[in-house]
Amino acid sequence: MTDSTVGDSLTSSAEAPLTRDDLLDRAQPYRRELLAHCYRMMGSVHDAEDLVQDTYLRAWRAADRFEGRSSLRTWLYRIATNACLTAIESRGRRPMPSGIGAPSDDPERPVVEAPEVPWLEPVPDAMFRGEQPSDPAAVVVSRSSMRLALVAALQHLPPRQRAVLLLREVLKWRAAEVAELLDTTTAGVNSALQRARAQLQEAALTEEELSEPTDPAQRELLDRYAKAFENSDVSAIVQLFKEDAVWEMPPFPEWFRGRDAIARLIGAQCPIGPGEGLMMPTAANGQPAFALYSRHEGGDYKPFQLHVLTVEDGRVAHVGAFFGADLFRVFQLPGSVPADAARR
Numbered sequence: 001m002t003d004s005t006v007g008d009s010l011t012s013s014a015e016a017p018l019t020r021d022d023l024l025d026r027a028q029p030y031r032r033e034l035l036a037h038c039y040r041m042m043g044s045v046h047d048a049e050d051l052v053q054d055t056y057l058r059a060w061r062a063a064d065r066f067e068g069r070s071s072l073r074t075w076l077y078r079i080a081t082n083a084c085l086t087a088i089e090s091r092g093r094r095p096m097p098s099g100i101g102a103p104s105d106d107p108e109r110p111v112v113e114a115p116e117v118p119w120l121e122p123v124p125d126a127m128f129r130g131e132q133p134s135d136p137a138a139v140v141v142s143r144s145s146m147r148l149a150l151v152a153a154l155q156h157l158p159p160r161q162r163a164v165l166l167l168r169e170v171l172k173w174r175a176a177e178v179a180e181l182l183d184t185t186t187a188g189v190n191s192a193l194q195r196a197r198a199q200l201q202e203a204a205l206t207e208e209e210l211s212e213p214t215d216p217a218q219r220e221l222l223d224r225y226a227k228a229f230e231n232s233d234v235s236a237i238v239q240l241f242k243e244d245a246v247w248e249m250p251p252f253p254e255w256f257r258g259r260d261a262i263a264r265l266i267g268a269q270c271p272i273g274p275g276e277g278l279m280m281p282t283a284a285n286g287q288p289a290f291a292l293y294s295r296h297e298g299g300d301y302k303p304f305q306l307h308v309l310t311v312e313d314g315r316v317a318h319v320g321a322f323f324g325a326d327l328f329r330v331f332q333l334p335g336s337v338p339a340d341a342a343r344r
Helices: 007-011 020-042 045-061 072-091 148-154 159-170 175-182 186-199 216-230 234-238 259-269 325-330 339-343
Strands: 241-249 252-257 277-284 287-295 301-312 315-322
Touching (some): 020 045, 020 148, 020 159, 045 072, 072 175, 148 159, 148 301, 159 175, 216 277, 234 259, 241 259
Parallel strands (some): 241 315
Antiparallel strands (some): 277 287, 287 301
16 A cells, blocks of 8 residues: 555644534535445445544544544544454454355356345445545545555455554554554554565555556446446457456455456356347446446346456456445435436
């Protein structure tokens, strides 16, 4: 993770004491970045929203104890981080299928849902739009810090290591400040950071490695991807994947590696025939995404999957195909698309 340094604006400026009357107005500008922080900690947009609400409630109740020795932003992050650590104790981690087992060797075998697992959830980019590029809030929700692979990898860190990594690497807090928040030593923080970095070495992408969705070559790739799925053209689909591409689809624990396995999976188990699919572009976790709809009796299109794509070297390297109509609501996508609207 290589977000620009924002530590000075986060931790060094003192502010006037708060009253409950002005707390919410002064704290409101930080809501989006706090949501990003809680999402990275929890791996769930629903949990993140709940914890941000809890953070503001805790802050409101404790407003008379804010003496202004640190910035309001720092104080809110302290509350949010502790709220997340408490929540993780009872809710556990949220993995992707590739994080809990080996890839399936039989793409034709029917997949079996595992609803009891609290799976990782994607988050819509639209939740974090609107900040100016120079705003520290925009830095801490930058595309690299929200990548699906990174958030998935964070879920495998012990909660306190997770917090250390995010506070030090994304928010640029000083080690002493993180130690104070977590009631530990500076040496303990540095040790936890070193261990966390080692575990995340492969997942932590830099801004320079991320292609922009508006890049003409990527735009063409995404257009071909959408058309291939709408036509249920398996051969066209797999031509867009890297040889060692990965396909996973919570809440099913089975996942698949390699173009051949993905082709066999789609050919055998995708219920959407030629002309029966509709792909609606969106964006999630700083990555290109598509909402896939399937045509039902009467001609209307209903939600089927939300695809979050990782693109590398002009090919699709990873697809997280998430099931669940609730995700479509989170992304503010229509719950149904009439056939005539789809044709237009």
